[in-house]
Amino acid sequence: xxxxSCRPSAAGEMIILSHEPIDPLTxxxxxxxxxxxxxxxxxxxxxxxxxxxxxxxxxFLDHASGLAEQEIGKALTEAKTRWPLIKVLIAHxxxxxxxxxxxxxxxxxxxxxxxxxxxxDYLVDFLKTDAPFWKKQIGRSGEEWIEPRxxxxxxxxxxx
Amino acid sequence: xxxxxxxxRLAEVMGRERMTPAASAATVGALIENLANEDAEFKxxxxxxxxxxxxxxxxxxxxxxxxxxxxVAVLPPFSGG
Numbered sequence: 264x265x266x267x268s269c270r271p272s273a274a275g276e277m278i279i280l281s282h283e284p285i286d287p288l289t290x291x292x293x294x295x296x297x298x299x300x301x302x303x304x305x306x307x308x309x310x311x312x313x314x315x316x317x318x319x320x321x322x323f324l325d326h327a328s329g330l331a332e333q334e335i336g337k338a339l340t341e342a343k344t345r346w347p348l349i350k351v352l353i354a355h356x357x358x359x360x361x362x363x364x365x366x367x368x369x370x371x372x373x374x375x376x377x378x379x380x381x382x383x384d385y386l387v388d389f390l391k392t393d394a395p396f397w398k399k400q401i402g403r404s405g406e407e408w409i410e411p412r413x414x415x416x417x418x419x420x421x422x423x
Numbered sequence: 424x425x426x427x428x429x430x431x432r433l434a435e436v437m438g439r440e441r442m443t444p445a446a447s448a449a450t451v452g453a454l455i456e457n458l459a460n461e462d463a464e465f466k467x468x469x470x471x472x473x474x475x476x477x478x479x480x481x482x483x484x485x486x487x488x489x490x491x492x493x494x495v496a497v498l499p500p501f502s503g504g
Contacts, residue, residue: 309504324503325431327496329480355503367504387504395477395496396503397431408432410500 275372276339278332279354287368294352294370301349301372305379307387309367311360318403322360327395331355338389342371345385346378353386355396385422392419425454425489431499436468445491451476452485455497474499 279285287308295304311322335353342348350372360366369386373379390396392411399408425445429437441458448454455474459466476483477496489495 325434326503327428327430327477327498330477330482330496333480334482390504392501392503394503395430395498395501397499398502399432408499409502411502 275348275350276336276343277352278335278339279352280326280328280331280357281354282356282358284360285354285356285365285368287365290352290354290368291370294350294372298350298372300374302374303376303379304370304372305376305383306368306370307383308365309387311362311364311366313362314400314402317400317407319400320362320403321401322366323399323401323406324355324357324360324366325397325399326355326357331395334394335390338386338393342382342385346371346373346382348373348378348382351382351386353390355390355394357396359401388415388419388422391415424491426494427454427458428494428496430496431502433465433468433474433497433499436464437462437497445489445493449488450485451478451483451487451489451495454489454495455485472499 291306298304313319339351342351348371352370354368356366367390369383371379371382392415397408399406424442427441427443428439448457459469475498476485477498478487478489479494
């Protein structure tokens with residue numbers, strides 16, 4: 264997997280922004296190594312969906328290089344202050360992503376399951392509304408830039 | 424000069440980058456307002472949208488002062504994940 268940006272930041276944190284397909288199985292397998300003291304790993308994979316009648320064939324993801332890594336880094340720091348995380352990974356696609364392909368993978372490791380689940384949930388909510396990415400749906404009826412739905416903001420606001 | 428970078432649907436309207444004289448505006452908000460007044464398509468693209476800004480890779484309010492050499496990013500609502 265060739266990545267545009269692969270930054271192991273502070274201890275136990277990794278951010279990958281990739282122009283190439285990401286493989287959740289490989290990422291998850293690698294993540295599960297070297298997690299001494301972790302009793303729980305949670306992960307989330309987001310996949311480009313067809314979206315019913317829109318018949319989406321792909322997403323195009325724009326991102327603000329530099330700012331994206333920085334804002335994700337801040338969210339990782341925040342997650343680590345809220346939950347006792349041992350290790351955390353965010354891998355996000357940029358560029359064109361075909362329907363059925365993973366667009367994001369988040370993994371968290373902690374001593375106990377609740378911290379791993381909640382931190383993973385928190386980080387996915389953050390990525391939906393607060394990280395500088397922009398999604399364009401490419402479908403049967405043309406192209407459309409999409410914005411978060413009300414429920415995405417409501418999900419994010421659960422953590423405030 | 425200032426470099427202004429546009430993202431998402433705003434990049435389709437304005438292109439990725441534009442250079443503008445730093446002296447043209449004192450704040451990020453004024454800079455964008457000037458651009459919108461010069462360009463009806465940009466003004467229409469901004470209407471009804473809550474745009475955010477970054478200056479030199481830091482999220483910044485529209486009241487942030489700008490100077491020569493700054494890099495200003497114009498950010499439509501984020502949608503990742």
